Amino acid sequence: MRDSVLDTLLPLGIALGAALVALLAVQLVHKALMRAGRASRLIRDLANRAHRPMQWFVVLCAVYFTVRASANGASWRHTFLHADQLIIIGVAAWLAAALLVVAEEWALSRFRTDVPDNRTARRVHTQVVMIRRVTVAVAAVVALAIMLMTFPEARLIGTSVLASAGFAGIVAGLAAQSVLRNVFAGLQLAFSDAVRLGDVVIVEQEWGRVQEITLSYVVVHVWDDRRLILPTSYFTEKPFQNWTRTDSALLGAVMFDVDWWLPVPEMREELRRTLESTDLWDGRVSVLQVVEATGSAMQLRALVSAEDAPKLWDLRCFVREHLVTWLRDAHPAALPRLRAEMTSAMPLHATLTGQTTTTDGDSRVFSHSVDGRARAEAFTGPEP
Structure with a gap:
């Protein structure tokens, strides 16, 4: 009985000592990396994110190899090593994910999105987030x-699954068709540059900015x-407007209905003065044109430009x-109005033929017709 207890406690004591030594070694390396990280942000982020999973990984590995070498005759050896192995695998995945996150954040830090021309940076951020x-x-x-x-039973199950992979693949494909379509659409969006984080888009008649992919x-x-949630397949199957795909600068139109009395050159000069008085204008486009002149x-159309969609609005x-x-203060007569033209009553025949009559009664009585000349001679008498 005493030998059995000794066979159990001795390997565990050795494993505990090895764990403490490994923990001390990790702590010393961490302090060294933090000291070196004063001059390098990458090293500092690496030391911070990988510190905790590295502690677990090194300690568990030290315990595993120590128990494996010192507890040869213990009955609990196999179960303990198997459990330790499972935890090591999980911690290794944790450590790998932490290292990948550090690498991705380092890549993101090299591309700033708070600059005017950030199209490339937003594309990289979208791809890195999807890769993460x-x-x-x-x-x-x-x-x-x-x-x-690591379980023998699981290996047998895996063999059976592989044997029926054809049928299972068909069933899984039919069941997960929409899910897989969205997954592949998400990967396509990340690398096709069709839409990126921060892009200004119009979807479903809504104007907004891509916040998350x-x-x-x-x-x-x-x-x-508001937040509009759309499946990723929407952006690969339906048309949408992307206002910032190649450049964030945009043109916008402002429409005016005015009376024909308005002096257009004066309004064109006023538009220029208006744009020069604000920092919303980027100095590219200032155009005023008469695009329609019918009716009353x-x-x-005033065409203006700005650096991005919010400033343009x-x-x-x-x-x-x-x-x-x-317009109201300088040219009130040029404000839009309805016109109505009133004409005096005219004979129907003159209205239809386009002829007008005169109100001079003499010209109607003493005309150049035969009767008119006779009346004229009766009043004036014969010529001398």
Whole structure:
């Protein structure tokens, strides 16, 4: 009995000592990395994120190899080593995911999105975020598969599953058709550059900015703070507007209906002065044109430009408000109005033939007709 207790406690004591030594070694390495990380952000992030999983991994490995070498005759040896092995596999996946996250964050830090021309940075951020989700999921699946393969029963089940893979594949394909379509659509969005994080889009007649892209759905932050959730397959199967795919700068139009009396050159100069008075304008486009002139009014289009969609919206509102005030104060007669032309009553025959009559009675009585000349001679008498 005493030998049995000694055979149990001695390996565990040795394993505990090895774990303490391994823990001390990890702590010393961590402090060294933190000291070196003062000059390198990558090393500092690596030391912070990988510290905890590395502690578990090194300690568990030290315990595993110590028990394996010192507890040869113990009855609990096999069960203990198997349990330790399963935990090591899970911690290894945790450590791999932490290292991948550090690498992805380092890649993201090299591309800033808070600059005017951030199209490339937003594309990289979208791809890195998608890769992060895929790599973490793959690491978890691989770890789970390796854990199952340590059980002999699972190996037999795996062989049976492979034998019926054809039928199972058909069933799984039919059941997960929509899920797989969204997953592949998400990967396509990440690498096709069709839509990126931060892109301004119009979908389902809603204007908003792409806030999040996952393997199954896309979140669009609508301008009024609503969130529009769409499946990723939506962006590969239906048309949508992307206002920032190649450049964030945009053009916008402001329409005016005015009377024909308006001096258009004066309004064109006023538009230029209005744009120069605000920092919303990027200085590229300032155009005022008469695009329609039918009916009782002219239709003018003011074309302006801004660096991005939010500034363009504010600029259009600013121009509209300022020019409406200018029209009202400087040219009130040019405001749009309804016209009605009144004419005096005319004989039907003259109206239809386009002829007009005169009110001079003499010209009707003493005309150049035969009767008119006779009347004229009766009043004037014969010529001398």
